Amino acid sequence: MSEKGQTIVRMKGISKAFPGVKALDQVDFDLRSGEVLALLGENGAGKSTLMKILSGVYQRDEGKLEIFSQDVEVGMGPRRAQELGVAIIHQELNMCRHLTVAENIFLGREICDKAGRLNTREMNRQAAEVLASMNVDIDPTTIVGSLSISKQQMVEIAKALSTHARVLIMDEPTSSLTGREIEDLFTIIRQLQDEGRGIVYISHRLEELHHIVDRVTILRDGQFITTLDFDKTTLPEIISYMVGRDIKEKYPRIETPKGKKVFEVKNLHAGRLVRDISFSAYEGEIIGIAGLVGAGRTETTRAIFGADPKESGQFFLDGKEIFINKPMDAIRQGVVLALTCPPILVPVSELVEI
Numbered sequence: 498m499s500e501k502g503q504t505i506v507r508m509k510g511i512s513k514a515f516p517g518v519k520a521l522d523q524v525d526f527d528l529r530s531g532e533v534l535a536l537l538g539e540n541g542a543g544k545s546t547l548m549k550i551l552s553g554v555y556q557r558d559e560g561k562l563e564i565f566s567q568d569v570e571v572g573m574g575p576r577r578a579q580e581l582g583v584a585i586i587h588q589e590l591n592m593c594r595h596l597t598v599a600e601n602i603f604l605g606r607e608i609c610d611k612a613g614r615l616n617t618r619e620m621n622r623q624a625a626e627v628l629a630s631m632n633v634d635i636d637p638t639t640i641v642g643s644l645s646i647s648k649q650q651m652v653e654i655a656k657a658l659s660t661h662a663r664v665l666i667m668d669e670p671t672s673s674l675t676g677r678e679i680e681d682l683f684t685i686i687r688q689l690q691d692e693g694r695g696i697v698y699i700s701h702r703l704e705e706l707h708h709i710v711d712r713v714t715i716l717r718d719g720q721f722i723t724t725l726d727f728d729k730t731t732l733p734e735i736i737s738y739m740v741g742r743d744i745k746e747k748y749p750r751i752e753t754p755k756g757k758k759v760f761e762v763k764n765l766h767a768g769r770l771v772r773d774i775s776f777s778a779y780e781g782e783i784i785g786i787a788g789l790v791g792a793g794r795t796e797t798t799r800a801i802f803g804a805d806p807k808e809s810g811q812f813f814l815d816g817k818e819i820f821i822n823k824p825m826d827a828i829r830q831g832v833v834l835a836l837t838c839p840p841i842l843v844p845v846s847e848l849v850e851i
């Protein structure tokens with residue numbers, strides 16, 4: 498393992514364009530052994546793209562990349578990056594839901610016996626070992642699809658650790674973890690750091706950074722802004738670099754008059770996740786629906802829109818009850834749903850009727 502504090506990753510002048518977007522423009526980045534470096538920036542700043550280049554998922558258009566003092570040519574794929582000691586835990590979960598935990602952990606690097614047969618027992622043993630080192634209670638023979646989202650995220654982390662990576666990239670690892678799980682993850686991160694690994698930590702939860710972070714690198718609109726020692730900066734300073742202006746108040750208080758009740762949902766039940774949901778929306782109001790991944794937020798909106806069947810519940814628009822059994826009922830009455838994924842397919846025949 499390299500000595501602590503040595504530069505183990507060096508990226509210089511990295512550029513990357515996607516059709517119509519310059520995702521990265523001449524970005525510099527470096528990572529040292531034994532540090533946790535937070536890579537920060539607003540949504541779309543280019544954080545994931547930069548880390549996908551470092552881990553061989555994307556190819557850079559321009560710039561130099563050095564991993565453990567080795568020049569890396571354009572063309573490095575994920576497998577080569579892994580050989581060089583780089584592992585990434587993606588923002589989006591990348592699990593095969595129908596495979597077991599151990600099968601997922603060893604996907605693409607299965608352990609075989611001398612006759613070339615899968616050595617399931619050994620993979621289960623090693624998977625159990627990694628999971629135990631993380632202090633998580635997951636049986637390696639469990640089918641991944643039956644685990645909660647947060648447990649699946651723990652399996653992703655176990656997968657990265659099992660490659661014995663010396664550069665570990667975590668892209669928003671806590672976005673669906675609960676408080677206790679986040680604490681466990683921080684314990685794991687400190688342990689990895691003590692072993693001299695370098696960790697890139699991407700998170701939009703700035704308030705959690707002080708638990709683990711040594712340095713921060715800030716990107717804005719695909720450009721490198723600055724790198725700072727965490728203990729020599731402050732959160733307001735970090736935020737001002739991220740957004741490019743001084744922020745006096747993160748969420749300024751704006752008064753808006755509350756008008757009359759426009760929409761009401763009463764005792765909505767749909768599927769396993771949506772149980773007895775009631776709320777009202779007033780003129781001029783924006784209502785946030787908060788909850789962890791899997792809490793039923795999307796399912797609630799889909800049930801209201803008629804995209805999923807509901808068992809019971811009532812909707813009122815301007816005080817009058819309306820009936821929504823399919824998306825077109827909702828659209829006709831002026832209730833629409835903007836969803837990114839998965840798309841709701843409305844049959845063309847219904848659209849023509851409008």
Ligand SMILES: Nc1ncnc2c1ncn2[C@@H]1O[C@H](COP(=O)(O)OP(=O)(O)O)[C@@H](O)[C@H]1O
Pocket residue numbers: 515516518519520538539540541542543544545546547
């Ligand atoms: N595969 C892709 N195809 C097209 N555009 C992309 C792709 N990946 C990222 N982008 C664009 O590149 C920019 C940077 O994205 P990203 O690296 O995901 O930012 P961040 O992780 O900081 O939120 C955004 O404008 C995004 O829309």
Ligand SMILES: [Mg+2]
Pocket residue numbers: 544545546588668
């Ligand atoms: Mg991202």
